[in-house]
Amino acid sequence: METLRPELSAGGLTNGWPYSTEIAQRDTLIRQSHERSLQFGLSSRDRPDFSAVPQATLHEALEVNRFLYQHAAPVMETLYEQIANTHSMVLLTAKNGMILHSLGDSDFLAKASEVALRPGVEWSERSMGTNAIGTALTEEQPVVVHGRDHYLYANQSLTCSCTPIFDPHGKVVGALDVTGDERGYHSHTLALVRMSAQMVENQMFANLFADAVRIQFHSRPEFLGTLVEGIAVFSPDGRFLSANRSAQFQLGLSFNCLQAHTFSTLFGQSMSQFMDRLRSAVGKPLLLRLNSGVSVWCQTPYKSSKGWYGLGQHDAGADEPEGGAAGLRSRAAPAAVAAAPAPLKASAKQGLSSLHFLDTGDAQVAAVVRKLQMVLDRDIPIMILGETGTGKDILAQAIHNDSRRAAKPFVSVNCASIPETLIESELFGYEEGAFTGARRKGSTGRILQANGGTLFLDEIGDMPTQLQARLLRVLQERRVNPLGSSKEYEVDVTIVCATHRNLKNLIAAGSFREDLYYRLNGIVVRLPALRDRTDFDTVVGKVLSSLCDGPVPAISDAVLALFRRYHWPGNFRQLHNVLRTAVALAGRHGPIGQDHLPDDFLDEMAAVAASPQPAALAPAPAAHEGLSAPLPGRSMGSADREPFSQQADPSATPAAGAPQGQPSVAPPQLQSLAANQRMQDVALQAMADALRRCGGNVSAAAKLLGVSRNTLYRKKDLLPPDCWV
Secondary structure: OOOOOHHHHOOOOHHHOOOOOOHHHHHHHHHHHHHHHHHOOOOOOOOOOOOOOOHHHHHHHHHHOHHHHHHHHHHHHHHHHHHOOOOEEEEEEEOOOEEEEEEEOHHHHHHHHHOOOOOOOEOOHHHHOOOHHHHHHHHOOOEEEEHHHOOOHHHOOEEEEEEEEEOOOOOEEEEEEEEEEHHHOOOOHHHHHHHHHHHHHHHHHHHHOOOOEEEEEEOOHHHOOOOOOEEEEEOOOOEEEEEOHHHHHHHOOOHHHHOOOEHHHHHOOOHHHHHHHHHHOOOOOEEEEOOOOOEEEEEOOOOOHHHHHHHOOOOOOOOOOOOOOOOOOOOOOOHHHOOOOOOOOHHHHOOOOOHHHHOOOOHHHHHHHHHHHHHOOOOOOEEEEOOOOOOHHHHHHHHHHHOOOOOOOEEEEEOOOOOOOOHHHHHHOEOOOOOOOOOOOOEOOHHHHOOOOEEEEEOHHHOOHHHHHHHHHHHHHOEEOOEOOOOOEEOOOEEEEEEOOOHHHHHHOOOOOHHHHHHHOOEEEEOOOHHHOOOHHHHHHHHHHHHOOOOOOOEOHHHHHHHHHOOOOOHHHHHHHHHHHHHHHHOOOOOEOHHHOOHHHHHHHHHHHHOOOOHHHOOOOOOHHHOOOOOOOOOOOHHHOOOOOOOOOOOOOOOOOOOOOOOOOOOOOOOOHHHHHHHHHHHHHHHHHHHHHOOOOHHHHHHHHOOOHHHHHHOHHHOOHHHHO
16 A cells, blocks of 8 residues: 655655745645545556547637636746746646646657646646645645655656646636756746746736726835735725735735725725825825735826726826836827827727627637737737738727727728828828928827827738838837928837738739838738638627617528628628618518618629539538538638538439539529528538547537537537437
């Protein structure tokens, strides 16, 4: 029977290692972990559990932990830069110990794979015995597990420093770990890991409570704006919402105890008194006295009372006080060119104000959203590619709204719609008398209007070549020189650009600067055309909802069938116009029928139906419930959008009256009942096959087919029971 190892029962630290000032406490922690490992039925000679969850399950875990992953991934990169070339790797885990993401030295990756240190593997104590990840999550405190401290002999060549990550509500949400070769242990590693975890927690804190009153405090003013400052957040009326670990330590109260307090019981004054003092302090830290009698210096990002009472907007003309949370000072433009407050966005009214709302089930769009969430607030230029009308402007607005610049201006410039003679003055602005016809007081250019916020350059491929050099200079030097002015103004903007054109071809043709191209494409994402999206029905519903202030009319099955077969050359813009007309004609009575559709749309559909096309190239009828997936061995494209489309079938019999060897002509109603039934049968067969191949795993089958899980669940009663096993 497995017993506790002698070196852990002797009361001394393994190998006499002094990696904590609380040696006895750490000794006890490791011993208790070994006892738990014994209780789990593990043997120290067991091999590590190499079984990783299926890729689809890992993707699910990443989706569940998206908030954590979004904030931790950039911090992991920074942490890895500090430990690079030390035979180590950085790991992020979920709260159950499953590894979500890893970064490591190439020479250590092979060793890591030998002990199952890879995404998808669970490193809880129940699975791996005593190890830094599992033990830190169990004890909910930072821990170093070095060499023979590991319960499994197979892991004793490792040294691991891990700390749990707490969400803004005080719950453990995951862990951050650095694992390396035991011979390369460094005493400062745990400190780096703890600082990095604190950074993740503070960033999650700031994002989740962006509209709350956030109090940053410390007993020493020089520590304000650093990782060690305490952060507590309150509602506008002073009700306690949350506090980070540093705040709990300084206040001397646990998270649960703090929930019984208010701002006044903690800081000895009412919220209104604090607000009055804050306004008169002009951005300087305030001295407050805690209920324990300790004095602390305090600051908070400046917001108007209007913003705190529900709008969540900074005053457009007000900067955060110097020495703010990020320790940065806003480079404001001169008063003459100060940016005006950003108006309420139409997209916000339509529920499209966040990247999260744009992810409606299409795998390609979901990948775009994940990439963009990873690079938010990292000063990386974003280039959006896609056909005209695919929603590039809505995506740009969502990027801005999700960023820390959301309260600052979002300025959009369509480089294709402004006359070439005016685009320079529109972008860069001009002084009074700069040219004939100029305004008396000059004009603030769009770039300066976007100062502190986001500049969206739509159709960047249509920008005149003579202006591209000026734009490149602005991006490099962050300065703008208006026409007719001898002054230069500093400008701080995030650049998002979009185009439907092939910029590489334009570079080859000499109509687009290569240096500007590489300056703009920090990350490139492509929006799929509407005809290529697998969430078409959901998109139709969202667009329809945005057009209706009251009840949303239903759409008849016949109209949906037409929509699914149409190729939508105008993408969302065209769909929006068609539905807007249909809503107006249908009124409140609904549902929307074919007689409510625009005549030109019906004429085009009739022309498509009447044109003799080869069956393999004919517009594809939609699969049942919008089911869509690429054909085997091929990537998805517009021709492959509907895998169960009316492809050429050697066994099919030509329609009556059709010459042999010639394609049959689609009937006026576009699709017969028999064809509909045949399409449904094929779709159901594909679903059943996918579920069988994936062993009944709905998430994996849905990913294989390119549909949402709900699509499969809706067809559960129509599918054979054996495919769900």
